[in-house]
Amino acid sequence: xxxxLRYLAGIAGPSGFGSNSTAEQVxxxxxxxxxxFLPSNNLTALITGASSGIxxxxxxxxxxxxxxxxxxxxxxxxxxxxxxNIQNETPNANVIILEIDLTSFASIHTFCSHFLxxxxxxxxxxxxxxxxxxxxxxxxxxxxxxxxxNYIGHFLLTxxxxxxxxxxxxxxxxxxxxxxxxxxxxxxxxxxDAFRFNDIIKGxxxxxxxxxxxxxxxNILHAKEIARQLKARNARVTINAVHPGIxxxxxxxxxxxxxxxxxxxxxxxxxxxxxxxxxxxxxxALSPKTQGISGKYFADCNEIKCSTLANxxxxxxxxxxxxxxxxxxxx
Numbered sequence: 561x562x563x564x565l566r567y568l569a570g571i572a573g574p575s576g577f578g579s580n581s582t583a584e585q586v587x588x589x590x591x592x593x594x595x596x597f598l599p600s601n602n603l604t605a606l607i608t609g610a611s612s613g614i615x616x617x618x619x620x621x622x623x624x625x626x627x628x629x630x631x632x633x634x635x636x637x638x639x640x641x642x643x644x645n646i647q648n649e650t651p652n653a654n655v656i657i658l659e660i661d662l663t664s665f666a667s668i669h670t671f672c673s674h675f676l677x678x679x680x681x682x683x684x685x686x687x688x689x690x691x692x693x694x695x696x697x698x699x700x701x702x703x704x705x706x707x708x709x710n711y712i713g714h715f716l717l718t719x720x721x722x723x724x725x726x727x728x729x730x731x732x733x734x735x736x737x738x739x740x741x742x743x744x745x746x747x748x749x750x751x752x753d754a755f756r757f758n759d760i761i762k763g764x765x766x767x768x769x770x771x772x773x774x775x776x777x778x779n780i781l782h783a784k785e786i787a788r789q790l791k792a793r794n795a796r797v798t799i800n801a802v803h804p805g806i807x808x809x810x811x812x813x814x815x816x817x818x819x820x821x822x823x824x825x826x827x828x829x830x831x832x833x834x835x836x837x838x839x840x841x842x843x844x845a846l847s848p849k850t851q852g853i854s855g856k857y858f859a860d861c862n863e864i865k866c867s868t869l870a871n872x873x874x875x876x877x878x879x880x881x882x883x884x885x886x887x888x889x890x891x
Contacts, residue, residue: 573862575849579805581861583621583838587846602734604681605845606630606721608662608714609689611638614741614804617838618686620646622845623653628680632660632671632689632717662689662713663699665890672720681728682721684845685738687714687779696766701890704763710775712761714740715782715883722786722797729796735851736797738786739844744803744859745769746777747867752875757882780857780866784876787855798854800844805860807837 572578577586604627610619611633623629623646633639636659643655656678660671675682691709699708718738725736748770749755759765760774783801790797843861844850850858857866869875 573860575843575847575861577839577843577861579832579860580836581839581843582833582835583617583842584624584835586839586843586861587621587625602732603627603683604630605684605686606632606675606682607686607688608632608660608717611635611642613834614807614837614841615686615688616642617834618688618841618845619655620649621835621838621842622684623655624650625846627684628654628656630656630658630675630680632658634659634661634689660717662709662717663701663703663705665701665716665887668713668716669720672717675721676724681732682724683728683732683734683736685718685721685725685736686841686845687718687738687740688841689714690741690775692768692772694768696763698763703761704766704771706768706771707760707775707778710772711778711782712883712887714779716887718782718786719884719887725797726790726793726795734796737845737850738783738797738799739841740779740783740799740801741841742779742783742801742803742857743772743776745773746780746870748773749777749867749869751869752872755869755875757879757886761886777867777870778879780870781872781876781879783857784855784871784873785880788873788876790854798850798852800850800854801857801866802840802844803857803859803864804837804840805832807832807834 605622607615607619607629609615610631619629619631619642631639631642636657639657643657646653646655658671658674661667689709691706693705697705699705703712725738729736755774755777780801783799786799790799840858840861844858856863858864
């Protein structure tokens with residue numbers, strides 16, 4: 561109850577920011593401060609799903625702060641429009657567009673090959689892209705679509721690019737940061753019996769909302785396990801999960817038909833703007849206050865507790881092993 565009141569009132573947490581903070585506000589302080597964890601104009605950030613919504617706003621704000629932005633997008637036309645808008649606002653912005661379809665392993669590998677061929681550093685990886693599939697659909701590899709896009713595609717992308725991030729951090733002396741977009745909805749998965757890998761990928765007894773919650777739980781568990789592995793290697797790369805808040809993005813707009821006008825009107829008053837939704841991602845990406853923090857969960861620009869299941873190191877390791885084995889059999 562106390563957390564809800566803080567959210568509605570926009571009360572700032574220990575970071576100095578809260579639910580009403582925007583991406584520009586949380587990065588302005590870092591951009592102008594000599595205590596920032598690094599000069600942002602030396603950074604390269606790769607953002608998936610940045611052709612609209614939270615990802616597009618994240619790309620705009622990071623580019624405005626001098627970060628070179630690589631947009632990984634399935635819809636190149638939309639991505640080009642985002643790039644055009646960014647460069648209209650920030651003429652010197654360095655924005656690169658590469659095509660990626662996170663539901664296709666071949667597309668992910670091609671994307672990574674194209675990115676690595678650019679011979680750029682990689683300081684920040686933002687696994688932002690996400691879908692909500694109301695009906696049961698499957699990816700090219702016959703994996704349930706929500707889980708394939710939100711989790712497995714990003715797992716593979718991170719695995720391929722992780723060594724590049726570690727190498728960049730070693731050469732530059734600058735901490736690398738990986739950010740997984742999750743959701744408070746992860747807590748709707750109450751126990752491990754409702755989180756069975758084989759059932760999820762097959763879409764057994766499919767329910768769209770449950771599938772979305774499972775994928776967002778997987779995003780946090782992924783961050784927990786990769787954080788453990790990076791720490792064991794003494795790698796100067798962190799990984800965290802963030803809840804952007806409930807934002808009026810394409811996912812919400814695509815399901816308005818499920819709500820009456822009156823219910824949606826009331827619910828919309830609790831929704832964040834896109835810029836407020838991008839704030840936590842941008843904060844974790846650039847803030848000196850998140851230096852060295854890894855395997856944690858953030859919301860409203862502050863570290864918070866995730867569910868008991870999401871915090872289970874055994875489940876995190878188990879999921880990583882299952883996913884790694886699954887991908888090994890496919891590739």
